[in-house]
Amino acid sequence: MVKAVEGLQAFIARCIAIIHGLPAHLQAALNLRLLKSSAILGALVIALRVVLSRSRSKYRRDGSEGSARSEYDIVIVGGGTAGCVLASRLSENPKLRVLLIEAGGSSVHNPLSCVPGLYYKFFHTGFDWDLSTEPQDHAASKRKYWPRGRMLGGCSSMNAMIFHHGAPSDFDEWAAMQKGQEGAAGWKYDTFNEYFRKFEKFHPSKDYSLVDTTLRGSAGPVHVGYFGNESDTTRVFLEACHHAGLEHNPDFNTAKGTLGSSKVLTFIDSRARRVTTESAYLSPEVLARPNLVIATHAQVTRILFETAEGKAPRAVGVQFKNRKGDMFEVRAKKEVVLSAGATHTPQILMLSGIGPAEHLASFDIPVLVDHPGVGAHLMDHPVIDFVFRDKTKSTMASMSHDPARHGKFSLASTAKALLWFAQYRLWATGPLTTNVAEAAAFARSSDASLLAKAGVTLPTADDLEDSTSGPTAPDIEIFFTPMGYLSHGQVDFPQGHYFGVHAVLLRPTSTGDVKLRSADPSASPIVDPKYLATRHDVTVLVRAARIIGHIANSPSFSSILDPSGSSDSTGLLNHNIAQQSDAEIEKIIRDRVETLYHPTCTARMAPKEDGGVVDPLLRVHGIDGLRVCDASVFPTITSGHTVSPTIALAERAADIILVSCKE
Ligand SMILES: Cc1cc2nc3c(=O)[nH]c(=O)nc-3n(C[C@H](O)[C@H](O)[C@H](O)COP(=O)(O)OP(=O)(O)OC[C@H]3O[C@@H](n4cnc5c(N)ncnc54)[C@H](O)[C@@H]3O)c2cc1C
Structure with missing residues (x-):
């Protein structure tokens, strides 16, 4: 099959080379015929690619199988930008059994993701959570469309591929906001920058020779360059x-x-393909690890807890449903990590009884921990x-x-x-x-x-x-x-x-919130950025x-x-x-006014009295065995694009979790 595709491509290449060699008037005369044959050949190439991608997808477990076993050490909820990084890094330890649960499917061979200029074609499709804001009081009362990736790689599989750290002082500010809690210093730019470098493999370009390559990462799984x-x-x-x-x-x-x-x-590689956290971190070698299982088309509906008198509640697993609506439960011996993104992480927390007590009570959700910060402080660009x-x-x-x-x-x-x-x-x-x-x-x-x-x-x-x-x-x-x-x-x-x-x-100094629309996990959350x-x-x-x-x-x-x-x-x-x-x-x-697609801060890292939901080690205040690792933990929004800080954050989170698993 691969040979057939390559043969077709070579044939098109030869045709185009021959046409390019002809005089201008002959080129013009042949133009229409070339277009027609290109149309047929192009369609064939796409069809073959789709068939090939289907056959390559076998290594992933569909959520309809439930889970091969019902207990893991770590269960990661959401196989998006941060979730793929975590799954890959945590499963480097062969003793840890890791389950990654993602509501969507793979996008790694999907041309709308791989071909950089096509990502907007994902908008309003099944690969998009396709959210809309509440009518914006200060913006002509309009509802605003909010695309969010629903697939492995999450938004990294459908974003505009801009690689940007933000300003160094953004991260010094993150650290200062933690008021000396354990782990705070690790967010300062000097230290955190190691994680930006850890994930990056920079490709120098002669057209951009003023870039100091010694300051760029050179050995990470995420290829970046000026190829676009x-x-x-x-x-x-x-x-x-x-x-x-x-x-x-x-x-x-x-x-x-x-x-x-x-x-x-940009996150575009030397063959002009988009680099996502699925393509970079879930390589065939990683997917072959016996201690890593990935359940796709599996939507987590709530976190499961054990409670004991005098102790903080402990997260012990999650409940999820497959595409048919069948429900499953898996146990997490060590930790549950939420990586469902800035709109869905607060939704899952609230559905599980962690959030503003009054709001949860209005949906008859039993309150496990009153957390006014969950869903609050929504910031976007x-x-x-x-x-x-x-x-x-x-x-x-x-x-x-x-x-x-x-x-x-x-x-x-x-x-x-x-x-x-x-x-x-x-x-x-x-x-x-x-x-x-x-x-x-x-x-x-x-x-x-x-x-x-x-x-x-x-x-x-x-x-x-x-x-x-x-x-x-x-x-x-x-x-x-x-x-x-x-x-x-x-x-x-x-x-x-x-x-x-x-x-x-x-x-921005305007902040908004994410709230529940319903106690039904299938309903989209209410998002109101208050632009x-x-x-x-x-x-x-x-x-x-x-x-x-x-x-x-x-x-x-x-x-x-x-x-x-x-x-x-x-x-x-x-x-x-x-x-x-x-x-x-x-x-x-x-x-x-529209979104630049950067919602953050809805489960922010800060002391609880400052509206924080997680501590600097990303543990949810007042709960054992539960962390959050995605853009919702940004203490405040960075002054730049948000995917690189999210990947670096997940790299640091993996180190934090691996250390804690050893203890
Ligand atoms: C169109 C667009 C363009 C953008 N352009 C850029 C850019 O050029 N540069 C940049 O830096 N940033 C960009 N961003 C923003 C950036 O991509 C995001 O900030 C970042 O990817 C967020 O990562 P995350 O891990 O927090 O969430 P996500 O990547 O959204 O991951 C969340 C994952 O959780 C899954 N999930 C949600 N709920 C459940 C559930 N209940 N059960 C199971 N799984 C669930 C989702 O399907 C998703 O895969 C863009 C975003 C978009 C949408």
Whole structure:
């Protein structure tokens, strides 16, 4: 079967090479025929790949089998970003019997996950928990779509692949918030950085030779590099950033800090495939370990406890159901670890009787431990998308308006997609290697000289609260996408070419919550991020929009801006942003705010009296045998993208658990 696929690929390669060698007029004449045969061959390759991936998936146990045995040492709930790391690291100890339980299936051979530019195709599918927020009181009362990965690798299997630590002071702040509890110092950047390096295998690039490779990880399972697409418009954006005063930072991810601008480092390997925690940590060798069992399509419904007079309740196992709804129970001799992510971890805790007592009582859930912090302090990064019409008509910008994406069949767009697929398969290049958000800039809203360049004079006694984690940490991110979109791609644009510049609020002061909708585990939790509830948050975003206006007016940027965008009547384009008043910009912000997909802090690491749910060793306060390890334990949100801190956190958690199992 493998040979058949390779044979087909070689045949396509030969056809394309021959066509490329012909004179231009013959190439044009053959174009249509090539497209048609590519379409048929491409479809065959995809079909064969699907068959192959099915046969390779045999090593995983479907949840319908229940569990091969009913007792393990450690039961991990949620095989997402953090869960896969834990399962792999903990099962390195052959004496520990580890069970990983995941609600979804594998994604490791799924083209929508592997091919970097296709991840948005997962939205609203069975691989997505497909959540929506409550109507947002401060954002035009709209509900906001929240995608969350429901598969092995979790959100790492469907995210935008940006590798980013955040600011070093974010982690010093994490440590300081623990007020000297045991294990607190290990979260300081100096120490925690070892775990970032532990998971990373950096691939140097001659195009990014200023990266100091001695500061990057070199031996971890997670391959990162600059292999993804870099569009011409992305390069222009970076020139414009330089012009606006956002200096080039050769590497966002070092102790030197993250301010400045650059193409982003990505979780894309040398063959232009997405790297997920499933693909990196659950290798065939790891899956072959006799002490590791992975149950897929198995949804945990609650944690099981033993209680004894005068002792803290002890987690002793979990209950889960398979796709048919059959219920199973497994026991955990040593520990249960929750890694179900920032929306589902608090849901499982509450369904198990750990959460705000009054809220649990309203669903007749017996209260095991009154924990007001469970589901509280939800923090996310709000993003505002600004869209511009591209006069260069670049290939990537044409992806903004893709009729095929909206279900309208067109031979031309299907043929184009198949050609891109062939280019991707044969040379690992082209539009499909994009991570979409190709470049970024990080800045501070209190940077008077940066804002002065953008025409904003900050008040001399600026009373805007400084919510950053330190004097060199950002609270604004501006990123560039070589295609334009609004509302996660759900808004149709008139035929044309567009790109996007996006403003992110990195350190919001608005916080929200996750609550139960019902005592039924199948019901989605209620998520309410309370976007833009504070004046601070709107003010920082207005300042970010001013910087974007300055970028848009720079000489380099005007070389790609289609002037017709200035007389846009659709209300979708932002060519005139620099001329708009603060009030007009605020209206756009409240109307367009969306998630950057970074919910955190819903079972935060902090002393219980400060609303904490876990201690610095990730143990749930007041319960034995139960830890949480995922983005819900962030004490506060980092000023950057959240997957790298989650992987590093899981690496540290594995060390903590392995030590505790020896004791
Ligand atoms: C579209 C998108 C783009 C993003 N882009 C980036 C980016 O470019 N860079 C970046 O740094 N971050 C990005 N993020 C955020 C980042 O991926 C997440 O913060 C991170 O992956 C969260 O990891 P986690 O382990 O906390 O949760 P998850 O990865 O969500 O894992 C939770 C797992 O638990 C499973 N689960 C939930 N409930 C149950 C249950 N009851 N029983 C069994 N299993 C259960 C889920 O199916 C899932 O597999 C993005 C996220 C999304 C969705």
